[in-house]
Amino acid sequence: MPLETNYRPLESEAYQGPPSSTFPKRPAHVIHVPDQNQARWNHIDDLDTFFTRVYQYHQQHGFLCMMTRQCLELFQFFFVVTFSLFLVTCVDYDLLFNRSGNRAKTTLLDVLLPAGQCMARPPALVVVCLLVAALFWLLRLIKVCYNFLQFWEIKVFFNVALGISDAELDNRTWYEVQQRLRDVQQEQQMCIHKSDLTELDIYNRILRFKNYMVAMVNKQMLPLRFNVPCLGEVVYLSKGLKYNLELLLFWGPGSPFENNWHLKADYKRVEKRRALADELSRRVLWVGVINLLLCPVIMLWQVLYCFYNYAELIKREPGSLGMRRWSLYGRFFLRHFNELDHELNARLNMGYKASNKYLNSFTTPFTEIIAQNVMFVSGALLAVLLGLTIYDEDVLTVEHVLTLMTVLGGLVAVCRVFIADENLVFAPEQLMAAVLAHVHYVPDHWRGAAHTAQVMHEFSQLFQLKAYFLLEELLSPMVTPIILCFGLRPRSLDVVDFFRNFTVDVVGVGDVCSFAQMDVRRHGHPAWRPAVESGSVWEPEPEPEPEPEPGTAGEAARADHGKTELSLVHFAITNPGWRPPLGSDAYISTLRAQGAREAANMAPGMPAVLEENALFSSLQALGSVGQQFTPLLAGLGDSSLGAGVGGGGSLLARYALRPVAKARGVWAVLSGFHLVSAKQSPVLTGTNSRNILHDRIVPVIERHRTNVIEPS
Missing domain, CATH: 1.10.287 (Helix Hairpins)
Known part of the structure; x- marks a missing residue:
């Protein structure tokens, strides 16, 4: 059943004014020949792909940069293959290493075999690898040619429809591009199923499959955690495994989706679940077998690419392998629903230093x-x-x-x-507070245990060493078939049930993950509901329902770690013009009202130790992304916000949190919402909205959101 929305139907007839004696009566049928430029993007069949290309075009700096990058990637692949072939067949290694004991001076030309001798009798393995590489290169070449035509169309769309030239593309934020997309929808009706596209519609189309992946990782539907002897629990998600999961579940042959925007009808019928699970299990097995057969070729490519890419870096800076990066699993675990790549990257980059300091403090x-x-x-x-x-x-x-x-x-x-740094102070709880202010999601059992080896090990799975990342990618050709055949196959029925239970049909958008609608009534958690007073918009049930037992339908519908609530607030502030549905709007309004009440009841004279304050550090991040946040930060010190707070002065200074080192501990500081920044997009997060702390500044955000915050 389609999700109920406030979408308006298109008018079937053009408005015709009343008859006038001055103007002749309009004929019943008018033949209208539209301008070709204006009608060029009317009724686009695949809006998912179109909007995704628009986003990629903006983020990758336009047509010239995109095509140059893709052409050089083709050249890079050709260079790796031909140079490796040259080293194998055209070098006389006996002469190069002087195995004959000859003391005569040897030149570079002496060790190179003649051109006719290089490929006179190539080994069979070399021939097979060359054929596979040539086939892959030709497919990549066809794809590049296809992308050239498609992105040329996107270039014309930017220049003509959006009115953005290539020269000014880098000066336009994604938020501005998105608003122009909505204007073009009003003019040309790219989507004919509804007259207006909301911000959520655009995000849902760009992130349709990624939202499913985020939900599956959140609900632990995918086999990504394993107990390995001598190593304990290990999280594994390589690029190769991610590619195969997306191939099986979203866009590959026989996948549950019949096109980019519709789930197959059989997946919505409960009586078909067993047959679909068996079919999915067979496809997973075949894909696993194909990966196993291609394992030697893929492994050879992985080794060569890593050697050419990292050998010089390791020689120049051997310690670079000891640096850290956010793991692929960590990016899915920490990602909000409806969070674009540049928003996620900016948020995680802001938490990089604090995360690095936290893990470096353990020696x-x-x-x-x-x-x-x-x-x-x-x-x-x-x-x-x-x-x-x-x-x-x-x-x-x-x-x-x-x-x-x-x-x-x-x-x-x-x-x-x-x-370890001899000047380093071991303060894991305080460092974890700074980490949480940006990454937003931590398991509940980390509370008060940031100093333990278990928490350090689990966090290192999200923020891994580069050496571990390289090891994952090198082992991926061997590990991926095993995970597919012995990890994913037994979960085929669970995957089928997940698609049926958590897919909704949104008018004008198609089938999307229900978690991506950020419906706090369906997917929210009771512990995240704000405290309300009688007569408020968000009214709790007269008698609270008992907590469902683990494994029941009620618990399965809830997103873990408060992801639904945090994603809702994040999206509402990232897109200030978006109007949430009734239930979600009531939730945000209640949060805003509670923040105002708590701000009015704040006691004066609380210690203003801002340097050790996670909230203040989080607010300072706003100043690092642009001057447009200066009025917002100034507003936090406005004495008018402190009406009832005790006479003048900064709201932050009068309600600064107690230092983390005090007895209340870091989790008392972080029990509420944290205001952080994600590339010109402030985000609210937290772990228990009943004890909202940072939401006291939400009224300030709301006052400045229309003329200060310009998300991108």
């Missing part, structure tokens, strides 16, 4: 002692060799001296990774 004393001594010995040997080289450069001609110096330098750099 193993035994490992540090060993690393210090290894670094001492390696440094001493390297210093002697460097000194001898300075005295006489002929030392470098001695066999293996240069190699030894390179290895010793790498050992010194690697050992530094395991040695």
